[in-house]
Amino acid sequence: MDLIQFQNVGKDYDNQTALRDVTLSVGKGEMIFITGPSGSGKTTLLKLVYLAEKPDRGAIYVGDVETETLRESQIPLLRRTIGVVFQDFRLLDNRNVFENIAIALRIRGIAEKEVKTKVFDTLKMVNLRHKADAYPRTLSGGEQQRVVIARAIVADPTVLLADEPTGNLDPGTAEGVMRTFKEINARGTTVLIATHNRELYRNTGRRVFTLDSGSLVGEVLG
Amino acid sequence: MDLIQFQNVGKDYDNQTALRDVTLSVGKGEMIFITGPSGSGKTTLLKLVYLAEKPDRGAIYVGDVETETLRESQIPLLRRTIGVVFQDFRLLDNRNVFENIAIALRIRGIAEKEVKTKVFDTLKMVNLRHKADAYPRTLSGGEQQRVVIARAIVADPTVLLADEPTGNLDPGTAEGVMRTFKEINARGTTVLIATHNRELYRNTGRRVFTLDSGSLVGEVLG
Amino acid sequence: MSLPYSVTLALQSLTREKWINLISVLTIASALLIISIAAFVVYNIDAATRSLPERFSMVLYLDDDIQKDRIDGVITALRRNSAVRSLRYIPKEEALRELKSVLKNSTYVFEGLDENPLPDTLELKLRKEAIGPEAVRRLSDEALKIKGVREVDYGEKFLAALHSLRAGTKTVGIALIVILSTGIIFVCYSTVKILFYRRKEEIETFKLLGATRAFIRAPFLIEGGAIGLAGGLISLFGIFAFYYAILLRLSVTMPVFKAVLFPSGPFLLLPGVGIFLGVAGAAIALGRLRY
Amino acid sequence: MSLPYSVTLALQSLTREKWINLISVLTIASALLIISIAAFVVYNIDAATRSLPERFSMVLYLDDDIQKDRIDGVITALRRNSAVRSLRYIPKEEALRELKSVLKNSTYVFEGLDENPLPDTLELKLRKEAIGPEAVRRLSDEALKIKGVREVDYGEKFLAALHSLRAGTKTVGIALIVILSTGIIFVCYSTVKILFYRRKEEIETFKLLGATRAFIRAPFLIEGGAIGLAGGLISLFGIFAFYYAILLRLSVTMPVFKAVLFPSGPFLLLPGVGIFLGVAGAAIALGRLRY
Ligand SMILES: Nc1ncnc2c1ncn2[C@@H]1O[C@H](COP(=O)(O)OP(=O)(O)OP(=O)(O)O)[C@@H](O)[C@H]1O
Numbered sequence A, B: 001m002d003l004i005q006f007q008n009v010g011k012d013y014d015n016q017t018a019l020r021d022v023t024l025s026v027g028k029g030e031m032i033f034i035t036g037p038s039g040s041g042k043t044t045l046l047k048l049v050y051l052a053e054k055p056d057r058g059a060i061y062v063g064d065v066e067t068e069t070l071r072e073s074q075i076p077l078l079r080r081t082i083g084v085v086f087q088d089f090r091l092l093d094n095r096n097v098f099e100n101i102a103i104a105l106r107i108r109g110i111a112e113k114e115v116k117t118k119v120f121d122t123l124k125m126v127n128l129r130h131k132a133d134a135y136p137r138t139l140s141g142g143e144q145q146r147v148v149i150a151r152a153i154v155a156d157p158t159v160l161l162a163d164e165p166t167g168n169l170d171p172g173t174a175e176g177v178m179r180t181f182k183e184i185n186a187r188g189t190t191v192l193i194a195t196h197n198r199e200l201y202r203n204t205g206r207r208v209f210t211l212d213s214g215s216l217v218g219e220v221l222g
Numbered sequence C, D: 001m002s003l004p005y006s007v008t009l010a011l012q013s014l015t016r017e018k019w020i021n022l023i024s025v026l027t028i029a030s031a032l033l034i035i036s037i038a039a040f041v042v043y044n045i046d047a048a049t050r051s052l053p054e055r056f057s058m059v060l061y062l063d064d065d066i067q068k069d070r071i072d073g074v075i076t077a078l079r080r081n082s083a084v085r086s087l088r089y090i091p092k093e094e095a096l097r098e099l100k101s102v103l104k105n106s107t108y109v110f111e112g113l114d115e116n117p118l119p120d121t122l123e124l125k126l127r128k129e130a131i132g133p134e135a136v137r138r139l140s141d142e143a144l145k146i147k148g149v150r151e152v153d154y155g156e157k158f159l160a161a162l163h164s165l166r167a168g169t170k171t172v173g174i175a176l177i178v179i180l181s182t183g184i185i186f187v188c189y190s191t192v193k194i195l196f197y198r199r200k201e202e203i204e205t206f207k208l209l210g211a212t213r214a215f216i217r218a219p220f221l222i223e224g225g226a227i228g229l230a231g232g233l234i235s236l237f238g239i240f241a242f243y244y245a246i247l248l249r250l251s252v253t254m255p256v257f258k259a260v261l262f263p264s265g266p267f268l269l270l271p272g273v274g275i276f277l278g279v280a281g282a283a284i285a286l287g288r289l290r291y
């Protein structure tokens, strides 16, 4: 069964068409990559999945629901099944690393004790256990990016959307992150990764979609 | 003659040593790369050059002056000779792309007419002429990064510091940016690039410094 | 949404942004203090002028040759009138004594007199409700119709002036309080608005992470309430300080201030008003959260 | 730094952040309006009570059998006293006429009189500076020492009460204005501070790009001045509206308000005060720019 389906989806911004007639579907438990030049619509595509934007044309299904038919009060519930690595990080400057990650669990109403263990476990996975008390502004670019990754995966989401998750990471660290994603995927999470980094999908055997100026121009196996 | 010199430079943050005993020098007109894992001190090293941070140990020379001896009122003058591609972009959200780039010229007191031509020429170099009126928030990650690059080079700086300048760029666009940097370098600008992207320095024949945990652990030719 | 956690969030935010929260607290405190003092001043001007008409009296001169039982008749007739609060009969002998005491520096005026030239008089005090230029004139007309009453005397002009002064003070006072309150509520609102404006990003991120409206709102409302409460308490302290430190001290050297009334009851509501302002301000500033 | 460009920057910022600038403008406007109205009210209370002592007069009763030249002597002696502003001689015939008109409802008091029992009197008006309980008593004592003056009469108690009322009103009025101003300046300051707090990032970026202090400061100061000017103009409009729309309209039905003084001069300074507040607020909010 397909978890995410795009049917002839189009999306316009004020004076710009960001997506044109995109049809694709991602199966439950699959891991796919989206690539394409700067400004081709990768981020927009992911935003449509977590409902940060609405499509202008076509239909999008996440799970069984058509996102357009969703009532406002149900949007938070849908979003709680999704973990997002935002391209622009969206870290809360006034909270330390621990709190930035914990917030994802607290929003889901998880008990305080569990919060602690989960957050520290995830911090260990991204090698940032020693930065738990640091504030985002005092972190290096790559450290910030790993905090965002930790926040996205800490709540064991059904879907993981990672937007350029290794843009600020050295090849070694990037490899570690990809290993983590694969583990998560192996445990059943559907993973969508938007990236320009060919190393990430080279020899993975996963489907790689290529966007160009908003159109889906190719689907190959990495 | 060396334009930038680090002599046994050390830098501590509150509870973290970011640089340890770094000694290096970059000649006038040279182009060098700084690499190393996430959190190894690349950004800190660049910050010391444009005086966003002060060294705790050792001495730094930019041009003929020791940065520590500079009076506060001279700092702006030094900074105007430097163009910086900030890792965290530092775009002004309430100004459009044109203004974000023009500000670098206006700070230097350049006449309005010249501002226009220079900004548009630079926008063309990074392929963003059509986004002149857009606001940073409405740009894709790679587009934002190119605006930052344009702002750094628009005023023909003596020194160009680029911190992870291609983290959000696809390989093709990244190659274009590197070509631009090389052209600028060929015209006499000293260029320092901090990056984890091996493609950037592979086969360039330029010096590549490697940092690890704040120490300079290697100097090779790319 | 766990309630305790929203309290934690509110507390975190309160302690994290000390400076900006202090500004809000002090803004609300000064706002409430200013309104309180304005209300206090208007209340006192009103109270001070309210007691003036109580001293107002109407004097009825009776016929020269009036009989004892006729006098009783007049008194009974007047007592029946609902506007009359109290009534004093002043025989002419007493009236003369009073006049002499009033003109005490000129008692020689009366030196040549061998007979009392004054008439018997009745002094009426009126009910507060009845003291208006119209009502008083009506009463005067009625009194003149009673047999035995020769003349009625009351300070028409004084009464009219006093009346319009009181009405005017009240009008201007209320206008002032309304202007003050509008200005101040606006300032409160804008402070809170700016406070939340800064957190637009944070709210947006919360939403994208899957937070419900209640989860986002609760800490803000708690925070607003806490800020309002603190502001209210400070203004309460301020108004008491104003009374005890300034007015009471003044009244030692300037006895006029002994007459100042300090209705502490309403002021005790200030913390409550503060909480209301804070919570309402936060709710309005947050606005309708859209997904 | 090119001045025109800093103006451009200021204008951009003013138009770009309309909402938040509007808040600042209106905050400063309400602040100035509140202070103006408070000052206006205190000024009027002061003015209204100031004229009371001017009506105050002291009455000197002269000896019964006094001679014309003796009277002139008394007058000359009094004129020499610096506290005396004006002086009126009232022959006993006129005094009787006056007394009769005062007691107009009781003229029969005088029916039996065949000789005028009143003495000649002198009525003194005093200089404003001299009207204090102490000064008046001193003058009274001096007057009594002059040959031909039998008695001096003045409202001792009234004068003392009036004096302490005036002093008290002034003290409370000034205390109120000080409290108001402190509160309001604080609110202004915090509004501006929050306004710039939001731009910390922008200032930081400007610095990193090589901007001088003057380049960064100029637009902020211009912007602060423009906001302050707008606030001052609105408050000026507001105070005139308050006077013409409320007070003048009230005075049609309530003549007391005809007596209200509206000193438009000082209020015309409001725009200037606004500019000062705005620029000073911006300068303080920016603080010392460190590199
Ligand atoms: N302002 C600061 N306060 C405290 N620690 C800081 C601060 N800035 C940087 N650090 C720490 O100093 C170390 C070096 O940071 P730096 O930003 O120089 O790394 P980097 O090499 O640029 O890493 P990246 O490739 O991830 O950008 C990191 O561990 C970081 O957490």
Ligand SMILES: Nc1ncnc2c1ncn2[C@@H]1O[C@H](COP(=O)(O)OP(=O)(O)OP(=O)(O)O)[C@@H](O)[C@H]1O
Residues within 6 Å of the ligand: A013, A014, A015, A016, A017, A018, A036, A037, A038, A039, A040, A041, A042, A043, A044, A045, A087, B137, B138, B139, B140, B141, B142, B143, B168, B170
């Ligand atoms: N909010 C917006 N308003 C207007 N235009 C937008 C907005 N967001 C994105 N765009 C435009 O839509 C196009 C696609 O943007 P998108 O962010 O999806 O690109 P992308 O593939 O993620 O690029 P990158 O690799 O640079 O991140 C871009 O040209 C961008 O300028």
Ligand SMILES: [Mg+2]
Residues within 6 Å of the ligand: A042, A043, A044, A087, A163, B140, B141, B142
């Ligand atoms: Mg993108």
Ligand SMILES: [Mg+2]
Residues within 6 Å of the ligand: A140, A141, A142, B042, B043, B044, B087, B163
């Ligand atoms: Mg870095």
